Amino acid sequence: MKNNVFRKSAVAAAIIFCLGAGLGRAQEAAAQASPQPVGDFVAGIYSLVSSGGGKLPDWDKVRACFLKEAVIVLRTSRTTLTAFSLDGFIKDFVDFYEKPFKRGEATVVPKDSGFTEKVVRMKAWEYGDMAHVLVLYEAQITGFMAPQQGIDSWILVRRDGRWLIAGATNEIVTAARPVPPELRESK
Numbered sequence: 212m213k214n215n216v217f218r219k220s221a222v223a224a225a226i227i228f229c230l231g232a233g234l235g236r237a238q239e240a241a242a243q244a245s246p247q248p249v250g251d252f253v254a255g256i257y258s259l260v261s262s263g264g265g266k267l268p269d270w271d272k273v274r275a276c277f278l279k280e281a282v283i284v285l286r287t288s289r290t291t292l293t294a295f296s297l298d299g300f301i302k303d304f305v306d307f308y309e310k311p312f313k314r315g316e317a318t319v320v321p322k323d324s325g326f327t328e329k330v331v332r333m334k335a336w337e338y339g340d341m342a343h344v345l346v347l348y349e350a351q352i353t354g355f356m357a358p359q360q361g362i363d364s365w366i367l368v369r370r371d372g373r374w375l376i377a378g379a380t381n382e383i384v385t386a387a388r389p390v391p392p393e394l395r396e397s398k
Contacts, residue, residue, distance in 0.1 A: 246369060246372050246373050246374060247373065247374065248335075249335050249337055249342040249344060249367060249374055250333055250335045250344065252276075252367070252373075252374040253330075253333065253335070253344045253346060253365050253367075254330045254333070255276075256273070256276055256365075256376075257328040257329055257330055257346075257348060259272055259273045259276070260273060260304060260326075260328055261325075261326060261327040261328050261329070262308070262322075262325060262326060263325045263353075264322075264323055264324050264325040264353060265322075265323065265325075266322075266325075267305075267308060267322055268304070268308075270301050270304075270305065273301065273304075274297065274301060276375065276376055277297050277300075277375060277376045277377075278297075278368065278370075278375050278376065278377050279297060280297075280377075281296075281297045281300075281375075281376050281377055281378055281379070282294060282295070282296070282377075282378045282379075283295045283296075283297070283299075283300040283378065283379045283380075284378075284379070284380045284381075285300075285303070285379075285380075285381050286361070286381055286382055286383050287303075289383075292380075307321060307326075308320075308321045308322040308326065309321075309322060312352060312355065312356075314355065314356070317355065319352060319354070319355045321352050321353075324352060324353045324354055324355060325352070325353035325354075326350070326351070326352050326353065327350070327351055327353065328348050328349070328350045328351075329348060329349055330346055330347075330348055331346075331347045331348060331349055331360070331394075332346075332347045332394050332396070333345060333346045333347070333394075334393050334394060339369075340368055340369040340370075341366070341367065341368055341369070342365075342366075342367040342368075342369075342374065343364070343365070343366055343367075344363075344364075344365040344367065345362065345363070345364055345365075345391075345393055345394060346362065346363040346364075346365065346394075347360060347361075347362055347384075347390055347394040348360070348361055348362075348363060349361075359383065359384075360383075360384040360390065361381055361382060361383045361384060362381060362382050362383075362384060362390070362391065362394065363379060363380070363381045364379065364380045364381070365378075365379050366378040366379065
């Protein structure tokens with residue numbers, strides 16, 4: 212009799228365990244199937260780092276989009292690429308907003324006049340919990356300069372059902388380095 216009760220308990224426990232495991236996998240699959248589309252997530256980054264005159268971006272919101280171990284490599288001059296930690300990337304942006312830019316007699320500070328980055332075109336690729344997004348963007352200090360085009364390459368991972376940036380690189384579009392075919396306008 213004891214063996215029979217034990218068997219029934221063991222079978223019941225096994226059924227509950229399997230149902231729970233199946234439910235957990237179903238919930239995990241649902242979470243992975245319905246995160247914010249990776250393209251929408253990346254486009255949101257450009258909005259987060261943009262700001263109207265007299266306002267600054269919410270750097271905590273920007274920071275929350277990245278893995279704390281993320282590596283960001285940016286074109287910092289015509290001949291230099293600089294690797295940043297997440298904190299270094301945020302500091303570089305903060306410094307940019309504070310820096311006076313001079314052109315002829317005009318001087319402007321981005322935090323006073325505003326700065327925008329916007330997506331022109333993007334190409335996204337997802338595979339499981341990783342994604343790669345190429346972006347053609349335009350950046351502009353409001354009322355001071357013509358938009359400058361650049362290419363960003365974002366590497367993302369999905370954690371706990373949401374996308375996070377693991378790494379990014381960028382390059383500036385020039386006559387010698389035109390927009391790559393993947394991001395050219397379709398005709």
